[in-house]
Amino acid sequence: MATLEVQGVGKSFGGYTALEDIGLSLDAGSIMGVIGPNGAGKSTLINIISGFLKPDTGTVKINGKDITGKAPYRVFKSGIARTFQDSQVFGYMTGLENVMVSAPWGIGVQEYNVLARPFAVAREEKQKREEAMAHLAQVNITDKARSMAQALSYGQQKLLEFARMLNSRANVFLLDEPMAGIHPDLVDGLKALIVAMAKEHNKAVILVEHNLKVVMEMSDYVTVIRNSVLLSGTPDAVSKDERLAGAFLGVTDATA
């Protein structure tokens, strides 16, 4: 049983079919690159898996559990975390707080416990703080724990988002164009971090990217979509397939 399983997912907006019969499956510890031209439905797919959009057809399962059409917060609690295309840190919160927010469980998030059980809440907070610090350390920005997130550079904010994701208990990470807008000097570091998420932390990673070269380097599997799955396989097989160019040039296999 794969960690993440997407089957027969379809979605239309008005008369426009954004996605049709999308299927993919992914195991823990591996990276799946999802590529396709603009408007291919990559972000729609991420939004469907993470619960922000309900699919018209098909199912999304995590560890065999059907989560199709569940609210985003429920999807997160069943183990899927995501990033957004642009950096989405909480600007007026500190680096540490930005990481701690991705553990919205336990007793401290309930107002009655905050008032009635202050000591238990304080103990829980201490532990959450330590865990968050450890995750800041994993992305090498412990020195930003006390800085307001809005004062960080774009790249550092991106790292903060990764720390936030690591701090959640999710085992599937959906990364929506994580390299977009990142300074070239930081790209290698970010790539290593994403690979480490899969290989060291044993996460299943879906990597949506524009940059073909980056995807081919990092992924264990590649799926090329243009409203439906055009190609899938290992990076080697996909990059040798002549239909790959067609996918980006506007020629589908039907006409090739």
Next chain:
Amino acid sequence: MDYFLHLVVLGTIYSILAVSLNISVGYTGLLTLAHAAFYGVGAYAVGILTVEYNVNFFFALLLAMPAAGVVAAMVSPILRLKGHFFILGTVAVQLMLTQVLFNWISLTKGPFGIPGVPSPVIFGLKLNTPPTFLLLSVPVMIIVVLLAARLVNSPFGRVLKTIRANPSVAESIGINVDLYRLRVFVITAMMAGVAGGLYASYTRYVHPSAFDVVFSTFILIMVILGGTGRWMGSVLGVVGLITIQESVRFIPALPANMVGPVQIMAYSGVLFAVMMLRPQGLIGAYKLE
């Protein structure tokens, strides 16, 4: 001196209102113009219970909280509205509740209001003057403000801050945004209910016009002046706005019948100036956009 202490009493009541509204507006991003309505529900709860049913004041004050909370829960479907539409929804709720207070004659006495609300009595001491009433309103204010400060500076408060900053991202990290918005809406209405109960027993008279949309705006201005997202800011905002309001009385040659209108213009001017010049208020945690 008594007049000054009267202002201090009002300050304690307004502080409860402003600090609780700040939890909605400043921490959770629920910009509401219906706070005076829940304040009114609390005032009427105490007024009706003590005058009509001879309920002990302190018991009535406790009941004012769930009364305001229940009304907030009843109108909570407006929480489905987002952004600007939510603000408009709260205006609608405020206007409706004002009309209910004016027209549900059998319950509220309508435009006659409820006179003769008894003064609270502690250990045989009747709290019917500003200095004596402070013995009650100061401790109640301190308790409510400390509870509010505790709530916002807790993991619960951290959840609220993420919702204000970006509800979608909050949802993506496992936060049930709708549920938290509902809880904040009800909790802060309950706090306003306490303030209303104090007000009723202090002025000994409740009338619908004290709980209208103008007063909702007044509370919001205190929150914005002090600074959103800092509980202490709201206390400062109360002090600041009462000071500005009372300074109007010292304008030379201002006819007595113009004091009220000029006060309203003064605090409207304050709102305008803060938004233009210092959108984070006096000590706010962030700039309002």
